[in-house]
Amino acid sequence: MKRIVYLPGIAGNPARSPALDILATAGWDIVVPDLPGFDGRPGFQPPDDYLGWLTVLWDALDATQALPCPVLGASVGGMLGADLAALRPEAVTALAVLAPFGIFDAEHPGLDLYAVPTADRMSHLFAKGVPEPFTDRFGELGPDEGPVARYLCDVAAASLLWPVGDRGLASRLHRITCPTLVMWGDQDELLPVGASAAWAGLGPVEVVAGAGHLLEWDVPDDVGRRVAAFLGAV
Amino acid sequence: MKLLWFHLMPYPELPPDFNRKHRSVWVDIDPGLFDPAVVAESYERYLDQLVYAEECGFDGICVNEHHSNGYGLVPSPNLIASVLATRTSRAAITVLGNSVALYNPVVRVAEEMAMVDLLSHGRLISGFPVGTSMDTAYAYSVNPGILRERYSEGIDLILRAWAAKEPFAFNGRFTQMRYVNVLPRPLQQPHPPVWIPGGGSVETWDYCSTRDFVYAALSYYGHRMAKETVGGYWRKVEENGKDPNPYRLAFLQFIGVADTDAEARRLYREPAEYFFNRSLHVYPGYADPPGYVTEASVRARYKSQVRAVARAKQAKHDLTWDEMVENGYVVIGGPDTVRETLEDVARTFNCGHLLTMLQFGNMSDELTRHNTKLFADKVAPGLRNLFPEAVDHWWPANAVPA
Numbered sequence: 001m002k003r004i005v006y007l008p009g010i011a012g013n014p015a016r017s018p019a020l021d022i023l024a025t026a027g028w029d030i031v032v033p034d035l036p037g038f039d040g041r042p043g044f045q046p047p048d049d050y051l052g053w054l055t056v057l058w059d060a061l062d063a064t065q066a067l068p069c070p071v072l073g074a075s076v077g078g079m080l081g082a083d084l085a086a087l088r089p090e091a092v093t094a095l096a097v098l099a100p101f102g103i104f105d106a107e108h109p110g111l112d113l114y115a116v117p118t119a120d121r122m123s124h125l126f127a128k129g130v131p132e133p134f135t136d137r138f139g140e141l142g143p144d145e146g147p148v149a150r151y152l153c154d155v156a157a158a159s160l161l162w163p164v165g166d167r168g169l170a171s172r173l174h175r176i177t178c179p180t181l182v183m184w185g186d187q188d189e190l191l192p193v194g195a196s197a198a199w200a201g202l203g204p205v206e207v208v209a210g211a212g213h214l215l216e217w218d219v220p221d222d223v224g225r226r227v228a229a230f231l232g233a234v
Numbered sequence: 235m236k237l238l239w240f241h242l243m244p245y246p247e248l249p250p251d252f253n254r255k256h257r258s259v260w261v262d263i264d265p266g267l268f269d270p271a272v273v274a275e276s277y278e279r280y281l282d283q284l285v286y287a288e289e290c291g292f293d294g295i296c297v298n299e300h301h302s303n304g305y306g307l308v309p310s311p312n313l314i315a316s317v318l319a320t321r322t323s324r325a326a327i328t329v330l331g332n333s334v335a336l337y338n339p340v341v342r343v344a345e346e347m348a349m350v351d352l353l354s355h356g357r358l359i360s361g362f363p364v365g366t367s368m369d370t371a372y373a374y375s376v377n378p379g380i381l382r383e384r385y386s387e388g389i390d391l392i393l394r395a396w397a398a399k400e401p402f403a404f405n406g407r408f409t410q411m412r413y414v415n416v417l418p419r420p421l422q423q424p425h426p427p428v429w430i431p432g433g434g435s436v437e438t439w440d441y442c443s444t445r446d447f448v449y450a451a452l453s454y455y456g457h458r459m460a461k462e463t464v465g466g467y468w469r470k471v472e473e474n475g476k477d478p479n480p481y482r483l484a485f486l487q488f489i490g491v492a493d494t495d496a497e498a499r500r501l502y503r504e505p506a507e508y509f510f511n512r513s514l515h516v517y518p519g520y521a522d523p524p525g526y527v528t529e530a531s532v533r534a535r536y537k538s539q540v541r542a543v544a545r546a547k548q549a550k551h552d553l554t555w556d557e558m559v560e561n562g563y564v565v566i567g568g569p570d571t572v573r574e575t576l577e578d579v580a581r582t583f584n585c586g587h588l589l590t591m592l593q594f595g596n597m598s599d600e601l602t603r604h605n606t607k608l609f610a611d612k613v614a615p616g617l618r619n620l621f622p623e624a625v626d627h628w629w630p631a632n633a634v635p636a
Contacts (some may be wrong), residue, residue, distance in 0.1 A: 042529065046379035048407050115261075115372065115519040144536055151532050154524035159379030162371070162523075 001029045003069045004231065005061065007077025009098075009214050010113070010157045010190075011125055012038040015133035019216040022224025023072075028231070031069075033060035037156025040138050040149025046159035050167050053160055054083060061091075070094035070231055074216055075190075076101055076160050079167060086175040094234045096181040096227050098215050099191050100199070101161055102169035108194035114158050121154075127187040127212035134217075165191075173201045181230040185211030185218060235580060235620040236635060238294035238328055239287035239606065240486060240589045243280045243314075245304040246596040247272050248512045253552070258517035260303040260368040273307060279599050284318055286603060287592075288325040290610035291636035294359065295322065296589060298431070299331025300366070301373035305513045312346040319354035326633035327354045330431050330450065333365030334388035335381050336374045339409055344392040344416045351420035356632035358420065361450065362389050363431040364438070368516060371523040379525030382437070384408045389428075397424035427628040429484060434463040436530045439470035446476070448628045450484035450589065454514065456562035457487060457579045464583045480586035481626040487579065488591040490566035491608040498566040501601060503555045506564050508595030510553045569612035576617060586621050587628075 006013075006020060013032055020030050036056060037044040047053050057080050061067055068091045073081025078100025085092040113121055122130050138149035180202040184193050190213045196205040206226060211218040245268060248259070256264060284295045297314045300306040308314055311331035318327055327350060332343045351358035364370070364385050371378040387406045391414070394402070401415035420426055429448040432438035442449040449467050453460045464485065471482060488509075490502030527535070558564050565575050580588060592609055593602040618636075629635075 044529070045383075046377075046525065048380055048383070114523050115517075117518045118522050144533070147536050148529065148533050151524065151527075152529065155379050158524035159377055162377040162379070163375035 002027055002231075003029045003031060003066055005031050005033065005064070005066050005069055005071045005081075007071065007073035007081045008032065008038070009075030009077055009125075010161075011122065011134055011214065012040075012137070012153045012157070014137045017216045018220035019224035019227065022221070023228055023231070026228045026232070028228075031064050031066040033057065033064055035060055035156070037159075038153050040141075040153045042148070042152070044152045044156065046155060050160070054080070054087070057084070058088070067091040068093050070096070070234070072096045072098070072227060073100060074098040075213060076157050078102070079160070079165075079169065082169055082176065083167070083172065085178055086169070086172040089175065089177055092178050094179045094181075094231060095176060095202075096183070096230055097199070097202075098183050098223065099185060099188050099196075099213055100182075101165040101191065102167050103195070103198040104164040104166035105195040105198055108192040109164075110192050110195065111189040113190055114162070118154070124189045125213045126218055127185065127210060128218045131217050170198060173199070176202060179230075179234040181227065182206065183208055183215060183223065183226065185213060185215040187211060188213045188215075235617050236293040236481075236587045236626065236629065237614055237617065238296050238326070238484075238587060238589050239284065239292040240296040240298075240328075240330075240591050241280055241284055241593055242298065242306040242513075242591070243276065243308050244509070244513050244595060245273065245307055246276060248304055248508070252512045253515040256515070258520060259305050259513060259515045260300075260366075261372045261517070261520050263302070263304055267304065276307060280593075281314070281317055281321070283593060283599065283602055283606070285321050287606055288322045290606055291614065292325060292590075292610065293635045294326035294328045294633065296328040296330055298329075298361070299333055299363070299369070301369045303368065303373075312350055315350045315358070316353055319350055319357070322354075324634045325357065326359050326630045327357045328359040328361065328429070330361035330363060330429065330452075332362065333370060333385075334362050334392065335376055335384035336365065336370060337388070339411060340388040340391055341395055341411070341414060341416055343388070344395045347392075347426070348396065348416060348418055348420040351422055351426050352418055354632075356421040357630045358422065358426040359429055359628075359630055360426045361429045361431055362392075364435075367523050367526045368520045371526055372520050377525070378523040380408075381526060382528065386441070393425050393428070396420055422631050427630060429628065432463075434466070434531070435528060436466065436534055437528050439467040440474070442467070443471040443474045443476050443482070446627075448482060448484055448587065450486070450587070452486045452589075454486075454488070454510075454563070456564065457485070457575075457583070458562040460485065460583075464585070468584065478584060479627070480580075480584045480621045480624050481628055483583065483585045484587035484589055485579070485583055485585045486589035486591060487576070488564040488594055489572060489576070489605070489609060490564060490592075491569055491572050491605055491613055492566070493568060493608075495567040495571050498568065498571075499555075499559065502564065502566050502597075505595035505597035505601070506558050507553075507555060510558060510563065513595060569608060572609070573613045573616040576613065577620065580617065580620050586624060586626060588617065
């Protein structure tokens with residue numbers, strides 16, 4: 001069985017994207033590390049800084065014993081995946097990133113998601129409507145605890161990105177030596193496609209038509225096929 | 235009971251259609267709306283009003299800290315406090331900034347507040363608010379998920395620095411310093427009284443009661459809306475085994491006094507509408523950055539119908555004058571009406587420090603002074619004798635009550 005680590009995006013991982021189903025059908029075992037906060041469990045307190053986050057991620061990844069293997073990271077997960085590849089190159093055999101954070105482009109600042117009223121945030125992540133798994137995330141926890149879990153998931157992502165989502169990755173991209181694929185939605189509100197230029201050092205950016213920020217949900221077939229082809233080629 | 239005069243120092247000339255044509259009074263407000271000449275004149279007038287409050291017999295005068303906004307023109311309360319320290323001689327200088335999590339290294343706050351304490355000869359009340367979400371997470375871009383930890387660590391460092399007998403090294407989560415040696419030290423030792431402004435955070439109630447700090451309940455939505463907050467605080471005081479000394483609490487209330495109830499309704503309508511519909515016109519997106527509210531407070535929020543209603547109101551920004559009055563956002567009336575209401579509030583809340591908001595919105599200088607004088611002469615005497623048996627352990631050493 002082939003194995004790949006998937007690092008989900010800014011809204012967590014409420015269900016497996018149909019894009020990942022395509023990878024599974026192609027024979028890939030998809031490993032998703034258990035990142036605190038994104039699961040909405042009570043008692044979450046963000047790490048003090050980005051190094052603290054990387055430590056938490058690496059501990060979670062090492063617990064899966066999945067590495068070394070290819071890594072697919074989306075949004076926030078793209079940033080974490082890129083840093084994993086830059087700082088632990090022996091752990092990542094191939095890297096695919098979908099609209100990754102980590103480098104802020106002041107010429108293309110995009111939408112400040114956390115200056116959008118809470119109830120409206122989700123709609124800005126997708127170009128084709130909010131997928132069902134995201135519409136009632138944590139709803140099974142009930143009217144009291146469900147909103148708390150949603151809030152904590154937001155806290156996790158926001159604390160990774162505050163205030164502009166730049167974690168100095170531009171100065172570390174040159175350390176990524178594995179094969180790479182960079183994809184971007186042409187309707188991404190958070191990271192406008194113009195911001196993708198900063199990632200050109202990893203190779204040509206593949207722009208996906210009709211996709212918003214979480215492109216593996218907006219155009220799962222296209223994204224799934226492209227990632228599968230990339231993995232197949234490497 | 236102690237009576238303090240609180241000034242937000244608002245920008246007084248936001249246009250009448252501000253809340254229709256502009257998204258927010260905070261964070262991304264159009265800087266073109268501000269006329270520097272108006273700001274300069276406002277500072278002068280507001281400082282005079284604070285000095286006048288001492289002359290009228292108020293026990294303390296208060297300033298606070300806000301950034302990138304038209305709601306309050308005081309990004310640096312220590313600057314205003316330093317002026318007040320030298321222009322007044324008796325009142326407590328109550329600085330309900332500084333938002334310590336915004337400053338790095340935070341010893342700068344310790345230094346400046348020590349200077350204010352010295353300039354005022356020991357009349358400083360050191361207020362340490364977390365700061366609004368607009369000020370902290372947006373105007374100053376501090377990560378809201380770790381804001382409160384930074385804040386708490388900052389206060390610990392300041393208090394230690396003020397009292398330390400010798401230089402020390404500090405290795406905190408957010409501040410590391412080989413040498414901490416704040417000079418000059420404040421006149422009040424081991425430190426000036428600490429007041430913590432709060433808006434209802436569960437953790438803040440616990441923090442204040444365990445550390446023996448004053449909890450200053452700052453709600454702009456009046457005494458009725460504050461009942462839940464104040465009740466929660468006193469329950470926490472009891473849980474932590476502390477005495478119910480009324481001076482553990484300060485409470486802020488908008489007040490308009492006139493010769494008659496009818497006259498008060500006429501006089502204070504415009505400045506109140508200005509404040510609630512223009513000065514508080516905050517874009518809802520700036521109200522709830524993830525992490526700013528603690529998990530416990532979020533949980534309490536979703537279980538509290540009262541706060542849900544309050545939030546809906548706050549988002550509305552088109553409050554009517556009748557709503558403001560009927561809901562107690564503003565306590566207005568003739569002297570007897572105001573005194574009776576405030577006495578009831580003070581007794582119900584067990585509140586020893588009343589923060590009076592007698593200037594708000596675009597209230598003119600003339601009306602501000604009228605309001606202040608009427609309150610001092612005809613309302614204050616009926617309130618001062620409340621809680622005669624209680625001892626105020628949270629009052630500056632050299633501030634002399636009226």
